[in-house]
Amino acid sequence: MNWLAVWTIYRHEMMRALRTMLQSLISPVITTSLYFVVFGTAIGSRIEQVEGVSYATFIVPGLVMLTVLVQAVNNASFGIFFPKFVGSIYELLSAPVSYLEIVIGFVGAAATKSFIVGSVILITASVFLELHVAHPVMMFVMLAVTCVVFSLFGFIIGIWARNFEQLQLVPLLIITPLVFLGGSFYSISMLPPAWQTVTFFNPVVYLISTYRWTFFGEADVSLPFALAMIGLFAAVCLTVIWRMFRTGYRIRA
């Protein structure tokens, strides 16, 4: 392994984030605060407890997931798309680095950035609410796993996208709906049985459910099954990336 190259890519990506730190940190904090005010305080005060906690508290794990998923996909897709766009990717492709090293560098940096944003949102939430986390270690492990898995997914989008429009398409048309319909703001058990069945085809359901379990100790779906699904999604992403590099898909003629 060329660890120096991995570190170089990672550091380079983190430096880019530092240049735009204000917008990458302040904007999610403001958005989340708005959610707390609107859903938590205004609407939430009229909603009875969900799964034994106040509605405002109930939506915290879902909100963190919503932001982290979008951030991970955006960070990772932009990270590899940008050198493609300006042409500087020639250097990555002609360097003595393996595809795995490129992926670790880019995905590692994107995951780190989203992890930081997720943590900042948790801190913001704890300003509004008194948060009790049932399984704190698992809570951070799950956050980290989510950041990595969705950064892998974002990396695929970054290689696939031919222009900025396509880059925005997937987060906008797929990620956001999946997260909203994945139980961020409600418990799956609140849905009619037919819709519950449909929901189980949404991979984000497992993520949010498991993450909510780390906070409240209760989950909509069985924990081992949810973890297996997350593992499966990660494996699919890794396989797709491996195929992309092997065939040179949209990066090497």
Add this chain to the structure above:
Amino acid sequence: MDDTDIILSVDGVAKTYADGPKALDSVSLSIRRGEILALLGPNGAGKTTLISIICGLVSPSAGSVIVDGHDIVSDYRAARAAIGLVPQEVQLEPFEKVLDAARFSRGLFGKARDDAYLQRMLTALSLWDKRRSEVKALSGGMKRRVLIAKALAHEPRILFLDEPTAGVDVELRKDMWAVVEELRSNGVTIILTTHYIEEAEAIADRVGIISGGRLVLVEEKGSLMRRLGRRELVLTLGDGEDLPPALARHGLSRSADGTFVYTFTEEGSLAALLADLAAAGVTVRDLETRRRSLEDIFVELVKNGADA
């Protein structure tokens, strides 16, 4: 030529792109350690494809490439570590600072940080004063220097320069040539592509000519320039005038339009012809010299079946 003198060996490399065109057709080439080779050819001849294959940007459809003893596919790490590439287009991250860009390149190639080396290198490229400038703030010429700096950051043994002087002004072109000369004196092997004969003439040891995806010839510069440097003088004489026999020794040929064409390579022989014309009292209505275009030479070389 001793095998250990060969730093780059290209054997039967071909490339057909997925969307159809055959960009390279079985190119074989050996490059000696420390030489400067200029690959000359018109746009679309396959120069960039050949370089891109050697550097790992394009996968060859057939053939193999050995860089300093390492196969570019099975032993790509060692092969690529030996190579520095300066691409044709300015492909840089606009918001990155010059020194950061060079450090990134060095790290990417697995070399430990060495600021003293980078300082020497950036100074030689007149970039040290700009090290804290963002790339987007630099002039076009400076951006090209940054590309060179990035390619040299990991101390490569072979440097590829893809059209280093396309679209740059005369002064910068001369600077680039000076940089190339300096690198060669440090033992770096240099392969550059160009479509300027003058450029090849100014800096190369050997010249390879690519046309239509084929390497038509590779030849020492001196002998090639004698062939490429051939010029023509077209004479239009007064009405009804013919060449006096005294000028027969110059071997002028008569064209269909009645003009006379004199082919020459050395300036001395032209002076002799002009002196003879004056002495014979021939009326010259018009006189035009022309250098054969590179295209003409390609056509001739390809027609002759790449005999060289």
